[in-house]
Amino acid sequence: MEKSTGNQSDYGRHIGKSRSYVSKLVKQKKIPVEPDGTINFARADYALQRVADPARQTVKPQETEPAEQTNLLSSAAEGISKVSQSAPPASNTYADLKTEKEKYNVELARIDYETRQGNLLPKSEVLEAMEGAARTIAQGLESLVAYSSEIASAGRTGGEEAVRACLKSKIKDIRLLTSESLQKAASLETETDGST
Known part of the structure; x- marks a missing residue:
């Protein structure tokens, strides 16, 4: 056989x-x-x-x-x-x-x-979209360092609660950036699906 x-x-x-x-x-x-x-x-x-x-x-x-x-x-x-x-x-x-x-x-x-x-995509396209999303997410996380003076200032003026509020705001921004990045990656895959 x-x-x-x-x-x-x-x-x-x-x-x-x-x-x-x-x-x-x-x-x-x-x-x-x-x-x-x-x-x-x-x-x-x-x-x-x-x-x-x-x-x-x-x-x-x-x-x-x-x-x-x-x-x-x-x-x-x-x-x-x-x-x-x-x-x-x-x-x-x-x-x-x-x-x-x-x-x-x-x-x-x-x-x-x-x-x-569109249920099967070439692996290279999926990897490319994921790499783009990961780069954007990493940039968002690295941006936390740039907010150190803002966080320190919040700590001096408002104490621990102000630092916590500032960090929550930055985390919310990073979550939004992550969500947008992943949606963009998904839309690239959808556009690719439509072209096959």
Whole structure:
């Protein structure tokens, strides 16, 4: 029975390429790898199709050579068709193989649907939005140092209660800044979703 997940060598056999070629794709982040190090064949094939199809690319067209696009597309297409064309081992029935093929096709369709609905975003876009939000939050926290004279003045004139009130005001400002930063990051993701 054709596997739906496996290591780099298994995926290489699935698309008719070497393990080193698959390793190169993984290092270039062209195909996703599961947390346990395995490769989900449907997700990897889908990722290869996105890289190879200029209309669905998330990278600039100049970054991928036309010959490489053709190779990736044909590799992904071969991988998809191999599920139905592979010779079944003697112990498997037609129904088992048909079921495995349908599972694969369902997973591929689910990934495509989730991506189109905006439920799946490229990891790089999410990380970029999070980094921007984190920078803004860090700047807000670092700004507390600039308020030291204001806090000291409040302590001299109003005592502990005035310092507490001043700090509460600054914390409120930082919370507002944090909220705005996270909302901005979410809106960037939403804008990106709308463009797919």
